[in-house]
Amino acid sequence: MTLYADVQVSRGSFDLALDLTVEPGEVVALLGPNGAGKTTALRAIAGLLAVDRGRIALDDTVWDEPPRTFRTPDRRPIGVVFQDYLLFNHLSCLENVAFGLRARGVEKQTARLEASRWLETVGLSEYARTRPRALSGGQAQRVALARALATDPELLLLDEPLAALDAGTTLHVRAELGQHLNRFEGHTLLVTHDPLDAMVLADRLVIIENGQVVQEGKPTEVAHRPRTDYVAQLVGLNLYRGDASGTAVRLPEGGTITLAEPATGPVHVAFPPTAVSLYVQPPSGSPRNTWPAVVTGIEQHAHTVRVRLDASPAGPADLLADITPAAVADLHLTPGQPLHTTLKATEVHTYPV
Amino acid sequence: MSRRGRSTSGRLPLVLLLPALLGLAFLLVPLVGLLIKAPWSTLPERLFSADVWQALRLSLVCATAATALCLLLGVPLAWLLARGGLPGRSVIRAFVTVPLVLPPVVGGVALLLVLGRRGLVGQHLDTWFGISLPFTPAGVVVAEAFVAMPFLVISVEGALRAADPRYEEAAATLGAGRWLTFRRVTLPSIAPGVVAGTVLCWARALGEFGATITFAGNFPGRTTTMPLAVYLALETDPDVAVVLSLVLLLVSVVVLASLRERWIGGLR
Numbered sequence: 001m002t003l004y005a006d007v008q009v010s011r012g013s014f015d016l017a018l019d020l021t022v023e024p025g026e027v028v029a030l031l032g033p034n035g036a037g038k039t040t041a042l043r044a045i046a047g048l049l050a051v052d053r054g055r056i057a058l059d060d061t062v063w064d065e066p067p068r069t070f071r072t073p074d075r076r077p078i079g080v081v082f083q084d085y086l087l088f089n090h091l092s093c094l095e096n097v098a099f100g101l102r103a104r105g106v107e108k109q110t111a112r113l114e115a116s117r118w119l120e121t122v123g124l125s126e127y128a129r130t131r132p133r134a135l136s137g138g139q140a141q142r143v144a145l146a147r148a149l150a151t152d153p154e155l156l157l158l159d160e161p162l163a164a165l166d167a168g169t170t171l172h173v174r175a176e177l178g179q180h181l182n183r184f185e186g187h188t189l190l191v192t193h194d195p196l197d198a199m200v201l202a203d204r205l206v207i208i209e210n211g212q213v214v215q216e217g218k219p220t221e222v223a224h225r226p227r228t229d230y231v232a233q234l235v236g237l238n239l240y241r242g243d244a245s246g247t248a249v250r251l252p253e254g255g256t257i258t259l260a261e262p263a264t265g266p267v268h269v270a271f272p273p274t275a276v277s278l279y280v281q282p283p284s285g286s287p288r289n290t291w292p293a294v295v296t297g298i299e300q301h302a303h304t305v306r307v308r309l310d311a312s313p314a315g316p317a318d319l320l321a322d323i324t325p326a327a328v329a330d331l332h333l334t335p336g337q338p339l340h341t342t343l344k345a346t347e348v349h350t351y352p353v
Numbered sequence: 354m355s356r357r358g359r360s361t362s363g364r365l366p367l368v369l370l371l372p373a374l375l376g377l378a379f380l381l382v383p384l385v386g387l388l389i390k391a392p393w394s395t396l397p398e399r400l401f402s403a404d405v406w407q408a409l410r411l412s413l414v415c416a417t418a419a420t421a422l423c424l425l426l427g428v429p430l431a432w433l434l435a436r437g438g439l440p441g442r443s444v445i446r447a448f449v450t451v452p453l454v455l456p457p458v459v460g461g462v463a464l465l466l467v468l469g470r471r472g473l474v475g476q477h478l479d480t481w482f483g484i485s486l487p488f489t490p491a492g493v494v495v496a497e498a499f500v501a502m503p504f505l506v507i508s509v510e511g512a513l514r515a516a517d518p519r520y521e522e523a524a525a526t527l528g529a530g531r532w533l534t535f536r537r538v539t540l541p542s543i544a545p546g547v548v549a550g551t552v553l554c555w556a557r558a559l560g561e562f563g564a565t566i567t568f569a570g571n572f573p574g575r576t577t578t579m580p581l582a583v584y585l586a587l588e589t590d591p592d593v594a595v596v597l598s599l600v601l602l603l604v605s606v607v608v609l610a611s612l613r614e615r616w617i618g619g620l621r
Contacts, residue, residue: 046526047525047526048522048525048526072525073522073525073526074525074526074527074528074529074530076526078526079526079527080523080526082519082523086517086519086520086522086523088520088523088524088537088538088541088542089542090541090542090544099524099527099529099537100527100528100529103524103527103528103529103530103533104528147527148526148527151527151528157526
């Protein structure tokens, strides 16, 4: 089954026109700045808002097609994790998770049993009787996820699921959310303004700006081939998948990246283009990642210049570096020019796949 | 707090302080007078007389029944005003609050014209069902409910408008229809507002005089509630009037205290 969403909503001078599909098991991230229309799109797909034009359907089942068809949210097989979770504070965590099952007619004992199984899955069994108010942000997010998944929805909608967390817990919660999403067999649509969330959690990115799709593709594709300045700034990340053992990550197409912290197994490796430095002479000193590279492209941005490099076979075959226009002049950068690149291991982030 | 007030604003201006204290005295002195003039020596015997007991019981039963009626009709009405998305909602809200400012006697006359034996609706109630409301305990309930319902509606509507409707959206995405959402999500979240409104409504019904005496008359044992009994006693036996007043004062204070501690404080 495939989710087809052709969402067209007009609000005053703002027009949202979004066309997207989500395949089963796929995680699609809707990425864009605040006010781009991401949440409006999510609300329309959830049925909290009727589209003005367009069509939303799961295979042959039409959810919304003006002027004839509109299914209210309670008649769509969905689960939603809201930005601030919206857990019912007058109910315990267990009752929160059981709410959807009860609402869909599941008998009370069965619902509670299923709910406690979900609380166990997200690792919060001991909080079954706790009121949501007493939970930490990360715990509340996990209860919200359990509540959304408990009804076994066809479509899981996540609205900025990590935005309400403090920086310290985000890393951990993001990795855990990724594991749950991997296990989920239905369709997932993730709305976020955080490129890292989108890169790490999604199989495919749909980037919108002012209500329009500006780019769409796999995270690495979008990161390496940003089509607009906005996308380049937004997702200007070096992102790779590789196999970690100890402090070394081996990339599938050859090349190795050295980490500051040891890791094991398949991982995402991410670092900003600003963490990459360029030298004409082989540098000496502390950087652990030093690769010879060839310039393959130069792009002018507002205040920086983005240099595209090929650092294979020692490093990544497609590497981005941000440098100042003055440095471009100092280095006399031209395409095809051989250079030396360094990357500080401390600037490299890894996430389990 | 007081230290900060002293350092930044200096002494309280006399122009404000004097009328403020006068106002306070104006509100408190009559109540103190009631306590001073009370016939304390004969109080127990008067308090447990059949007349007082009868009036008190009738008052409590009618006020409670009127409050139940208000809850049954008023909570849905408040929901309609807050969430219904009706056109001309502010006009409807203004009509709902009319009984708040209307002299209760006028309300009683209006009820007589509509629900009286020859009234617009009353004549049909009489011929079809043999029901006649005026000058019966049921009439007391109707009169009290008419006057007290706006208190409940306004309180509940305020709570509903302050409640975050996104919780209702969350319930909808979990598969809950509007009725289930109302029962399991909306109502629990506005419970403090409903309780506060109920207490206010009940207190207003308990003290209702004008509409009751106009629509239900003054028949001891059937329609003579406490306020009516106070008025009646004032002409025959003023001491009884004072005792009855004391009972009403006590009930009011208890209501106010419970409201403050449990709900008004809890809302913050």
